[in-house]
Amino acid sequence: MWMDLAIKAGLAVVMMLIVINIAGIHSWVERKQSAVIQDRWGANRAGFTLNSPLWRWLNPLLRPIIYLGLFQPIADLLKLVAKENWSPVGGMKWLHAVAPFLYLLFAFAGFAAIPFGDTLHVAGRDIALQVASLNVGFVFIFAMAGLGVYGIVLSGVSSNNNYAFLGAVRGVSQMISYEVTLGATVIGIVMVYGSLDMQEIVRGQGALLWGWLPKWGVFVQPLGCILFFTAALAETKRIPFDLPEGESEIIGYFTEYSGTKFGMFLLADFVETVMVAALTTTLFFGGWQFPYLQASGFVFPWGAEVAVGHYAVVAIQVVSFLVKVIAFCWLLMTIRWTLPRFRYDQLMDLGWKRMLPVSLANIALTGLVILLIEAL
């Protein structure tokens, strides 16, 4: 019992570290990637040089780090942490402080249900590489995402600022509008793989379609995939869906935040991006599955088999998962630096009048196909 708890705690720590690190590196990637896309250099100034004769030899090593702007996130962090812990005059001080915590907490909580590998057999134990093996994992993730809305509501209401308040109203309406589509698209996946358990869904994607094509969600639910990805993008409230808080142009719900609390909103934003990448990977791109890799090793459709050891298999799975997540993070950023922002009426039109009907039709179509296949 205690061992199980310790293992779960260890898994939670691992997951947390993965997410926080990817999210932290995001801030650097976002700067540099956008710079490269836009024919710029990006951050290449922050840093320090050592003047002491004892450590001067390190300077040549520091130079490339400075040049790559890797000190920039640290500088940003130091700046945010060093700033005054300020709360708006006339605002609700306590709620104002709690809002970013709630927002970040629920952004993290969803990761508990995401599997980042198959079962690991070690020292006679079966360790599922998933923090919480919930058989309703996907509903859990949605519940957590739904609670994230409270962070926005509280930040808007407690700021004593009508612009922040309106930003919060925009943010909440946008999130609950797109949650509907988000849920509806996943139902297709649930129908195909017959489970709400994320681990089961991923396992289901290990099968082969017509003997050669991995049965990934994107192949059985292409429409669902696009809809899900779009709706999830809207959930993160980033460009092109950044109407609740549009950095320089639109005043939004966390406009009255500064310092560490602002940093938490920023971090939560990145965590949500990672969440979207992880969910897309898990639901539509095979999660930790690597094409043709079974528990025993590679089994290719043309009959060849390559035996791979258990630990190597698990390692490939974890790496496969991470690579996919990172790739989607990259894609999300690229989209961010590509598309212009929607207008609010366009956003609502898209959510309710386009995507929701299409996703409902997708459910019906999926059901029909499944019935047909079963009938045949």
Add this chain to the structure above:
Amino acid sequence: MAEHLFFLYFAVAALGCGAAMVTRSNLLHAALWMLAFFVHMAGIFLLLNAEFIAALQVMVYAGAILILYLFVIMLLDVRELAKVRQRHASATVASLIAGVMGAILVVTLARGTFAGTHGSATAALLASQGNVESVAGVLFTTYLLPFEVASLILLVAMVGAILLAKRRL
């Protein structure tokens, strides 16, 4: 043992949150206590192995319904409302009714009319059959009519709301 401790915590905390919710004069605070209450309710469902219900509890009540309440509260001037005197004459009547209903509830529970842990939806059944399946099975067979009636009521409410909001369609 641990389960009992958890149950104690969830039960007491849920009651406390509920009490706090109805006594707060600030509507926003009341709504937040309600959120805490929902989360603790979900905890009790979890102890019953009803993970699906727990998740739905949070997703539907906390994530959707309460948010709509909050929307309404946000559009009111919370500070002004907090100043309004909360004790009306009808409060006595209301607490009387609430007391009577509470008494009925306690008496009914004490008499063991409800199946409790001895009912059909046991933890073992949930574990073997799966959470969603057990709920879905009952919902779409035994309770199909009430379920459909409930859907119909919601539909009517929705149409009514739209009609009220948009006079000229």
Add this chain to the structure above:
Amino acid sequence: MPKLTIDGREVEVAPGTTLIEAARRLAIHIPHYCYHRGLSIAGNCRMCLVEVEGVPKMMIACHTQAADGMVVHTDNDKCREYRAAILEFILVNHPLDCPVCDQAGECKLQNYYMEHGTAGSRVDEDKVKKRAKAKQIGPNIMLDSERCILCSRCVRFTDEITHTHELGITERADHSEITLAPGAWLDNRYAGCVVDLCPVGALTDRDFRFKCRVWYLTAVDSICTGCARGCNITIHVNRDRPHKAGGTRVMRYKPRENPAVNQWWMCDAGRYSYKQIDHERVDSAAVDGRPVAVEQALDASAAALKRAAAAVAVLCATTATNEELFLARALFAGALGGHAAYLAPPQGEQDDLLLLADQSPNTRGAQEILGTEVRDPVGWVKAHGVKAVVVVGEADLTGLKAEVDHLTVIATHPGKAAAQAHVLLPGSVHAEVEGTFTNHAGRVQRLRVAVPPIRGAVETWRLLLELAGRLGHPFDFAFEDDIFAALASQLAPFAGLSHDNLGRRGALLGSGAPQPTEVV
């Protein structure tokens, strides 16, 4: 009475009137440099050439007498052509150093050239350089001979007005220049007037030199406080650029024409008296020498005055305005039942032009309003059994503090009065209030606000009003003109006068409401 036509308009003038004055009657301005109404006619600048029909030559308007049936044109093409030519001649040797010239901005050469001059000069010979560019010719006067256009106004002024004959013109042709008479030094009492007279920047005031450009200044009509003459002046204030002259607000006094008082002149003593406005002012109230807020000082003063009941008196210096004097009288002699008197003004030198021995501007007003003159304040206080005294302005009060229980002084400058005070209140000088002075001849003349009270100070009349309110006798006066209205209604000599109808020239006591001001 000759009747003539100028620019198509008929005018009838007294015999012997010059064309330039006849045109003035019609509000037609004929450009001129050497002509000045207060001086004899020289007719040397030729700027005032006008065309008289039937006369082949152009005539100088300043020296041609009006004749019956004359038809004069002052603004036809020929006149304009002549003016441009004259200006071109005048500018042949003018250095055009306007950037460093203090006259720039109020220079007749600049103004007429902009109005009547040609676009460029056709003379390309070198300009004649004079011996020295800038030369000091008197304690306050600088002469720049290169800028001089030899209008001879300054020479005529020293000959005809002051009769001191310091200046003359020497050399000939384009080497002519203004020169001091051998051994002379332009240091007569009215020397500053030559700067006002000089139409260009040849004569400049050493006191004002380089301090400020004239276009930064705001001109406000006021009255000189140097003596009982009450010369009409304009106060030139630098309001927006405090970095000039170390933050001094008032930059200079200039005489203002009033034929009944000072004509066009003022003495140097009065001219440079502006310096005391911003110099070493009392800028904070004090109780027993300890600086306090004005409100606290007023409270302390009022408490002491209340204790003295009717044994109170006010002693006003004759630098106070009529309004302040009346308010002091109304409060102390009227409402409180005490005494009100004025302090005997200090006496100084006198001459036969403007300067009077009485060195304060409002002695006649104090006579009319307060009536009693006090030469020995200590004796007067003893004689009347006064316990608490309020002194408005500066006076020698030696020994007074010992005779009374309480002494409040409303002072503008630290002096003998301020040093004695139990309660010191920071008051205002004449440039900081609206008001009136009555000059030695009984002419009531307006003062206008040139600057707000210096930081820390309060208008004296407002202090008196506040004191009245604290003593339980509030007056219903919002501004200075309300006080004057009350004054005019209560004192017969002032009857009919008001701030509005005094105009730029003022009005004599007992004359009733003055007629609207004549054509300038």
Add this chain to the structure above:
Amino acid sequence: MEAVARKPGTVTPAGGVKRGPLTFWERVYVVEAARGVWITTVHFFRNMGYHFLHLVGLAKGRQAAVTVQYPEERRYLPPRSRTRHRIVRRDDGSPRCVGCMMCETICPARCIYIVAEEDPDPNIEKRPKRFDIDLGMCVFCGFCVEACPEDAIRMDTQMVDLAAYSRRGMILTLDQLLAGEPAGPVESINALGERVHG
């Protein structure tokens, strides 16, 4: 840059472009969004590629970024750019300014503070005792340069990196203004421009 096939629009007389109705695939948006993502992706990989090639010393002729690395590289400023002021000296080293206050008068930001005094040379008469320009208030309109009758104030130092730790520090005194140097001859500035812009 990759040429993206774009539906031609008709140019209206007012200079705007009037586009026709969207086709079905454009209305679906997903395809167009994907094309947009493709463009940014191409930019990303092309520039990354050049960055790597530059790292190993190849393809120096092709640029991966168009930005100017400011403190080290200075962007070419046209010779007539209005930059930090300076006061010109006479041959004997004294300021050419005669304290006429024309610049102070014309200055729309009222950022010039001049106090004049008597010059010992009677042929100059006037000189500035104090000549301060508050760069924190200056709008760099150049009116002072236009107004100066002595050509004493110029804005040709090519200095644009003006900063101070306090508002007081933004005020240039006469000595600082006299210390300003004109930028090099126009040829060298142009050479700089060519180096930056290729």
